[in-house]
Amino acid sequence: MNSDQADPTELAALREAFAVDDGGESALGWAAVHAFEAEHHVVLPEPYRTFVAEVTDGSCQGPPEYGLVGLAEGGAKQDPAKPFPLSEAWLWEEDEGRYADPDAVIEQVGRDGSLLLGTDGCGMDWHLIVTGPHRGHIWQITGEGAYPFGAEFGCTTAGSGFAGWVRHWADGREWFDAPPA
Template identity: 30%
Template sequence: MWAGVRERVLRLAEHSGADAIFGARGHGFRLGPVMSEEQIRALEADLGGSLPAQYRSFLLRVGGGGAGPDYGLMTPTVCNGRWQWLGIGLAFPAQPTTAEFAGRPFVAEALRSELTALEAEEPTPKAFATDEEFGRAYAAWDARYEELYDAQEAGAVFLSEQGCGYASLMVMTGPHRGAIWEDLRPMDRGIEATGHDFAHWYRRWLERTEQRLET
């Protein structure tokens, strides 16, 4: 699956038009070192389960992070004694994700209807006798909305920044494990499935980039 991929990615940096590829100035077609089996097992211990197979083999054979779709892949690394995904070597990293958070149940799909219902219940001033009553009701509603909004991220890793607040995530738990989803919340569309697994998502980026550069 990953034979020759690391070499192909690194070779792209030598092309004269490489800087014109979207996101290239964020990752420079650089890849971090591959991870060892020992490192991956330590990461999985913090995660509370095994990594998706395609991604696991990528870390062992291609690199821990760096060049990839959009502004590049976040890298799993130890920080303050715990594993998390950080934007090592990336000019425009995605949001960091701890392994513990990524190992929680993935509930974004289940929360969609609950968030929609909650939005319809947003308090309005005319429904309350005083501004103080409205303020208390709105604060409680807003706190619950933020709780559910943030809970959509659990069980997934922010893998790549797309720009303007959009990001690509990889689901780490549940029936969608190993799938790439997109954070489209800036356009009020939630976190949605792309229909692609990690290998398809990464190899499609590589092949399209090679075609554009005619390598």
């Protein structure tokens, strides 16, 4: 996963997965992406950055289940410039002793250093991490905990990052298709 440079093969796969036939009219364009980045003091990770600039900015088709939200909507309640507070999965309902003020950290997990990509419903939201060591990775954040997505984290055979997450969905596989590590 390279979050600093778009891979043309990944971009082609993203175009195919979303089957955008509007010639890029639903994409934001580079000026809007640069304006978002300047306003929020962040550089979006690739290939998501090029995807919203050139392919499409949101889609009613998945992933996730209820569609991919647009950049402005996904960043509306977020503070992407602040560091994402986690470096490993955390099931907070079962681990109350990890942090001195777990409620404050839980609030940060859903807000800081990420963009909301959309939801599978029932409080199961997908986020793209845009700052910190997990920049470029996708995390599922639920009412019970937060989990990084990608084969190196367990529970899935999927590749990491936005392209791996979309490819896994486009292939019709279950999100968590591997036994826990």
